[in-house]
Amino acid sequence: MxxxxxxxxxxxxxxxxxxxxxxxxxxxxxxxxxxxxxxxxxxxxxxxNIFNVLKDKGISPSRNFILKDRFISAISTFPGSTILICQKRRNENNVFEDYISEIRICLNMNLHPTVCIKKQMWEQFQI
Known part of the structure; x- marks a missing residue:
């Protein structure tokens, strides 16, 4: 674990x-x-295997800026729908930046891909 x-x-x-x-x-x-x-x-x-999918597209967890469209394109092959959970953080210049803190692949109770249910408390991009 x-x-x-x-x-x-x-x-x-x-x-x-x-x-x-x-x-x-x-x-x-x-x-x-x-x-x-x-x-x-x-x-x-x-x-x-989401990390390998991202790695194959040249994306790895880091502090580097990645264009949202590039990221969305990389995960668009996943079945069902995927949600990117975004948050804000201060950078080294004390300016707030958006970053992706989670990637969710939504599954139903039978563990089959399904449409994600949106929650209002998160800023999300649903694919």
């Missing part, structure tokens, strides 16, 4: 996994089996 599903934002692994279980796992088909939930999510991560 440390290697395959790290917390890249806050560096709080156990808090992050606890959040993932409480927010997502408890409404999954494995709501009474955390081990199965995390095994399945890691299996889905390998199946969709």
């Amino acid at each position: 440390f290697k395959d599903w790290p917390d890249l934002k806050r560096n709080d692994q156990f808090g992050f996994w606890k959040h993932e279980w409480n927010h997502h796992g408890t409404c999954s088909p494995w709501y009474n089996n955390p081990k199965m939930y995390f095994q399945k999510t890691l299996s889905l991560k390998r199946h969709f």
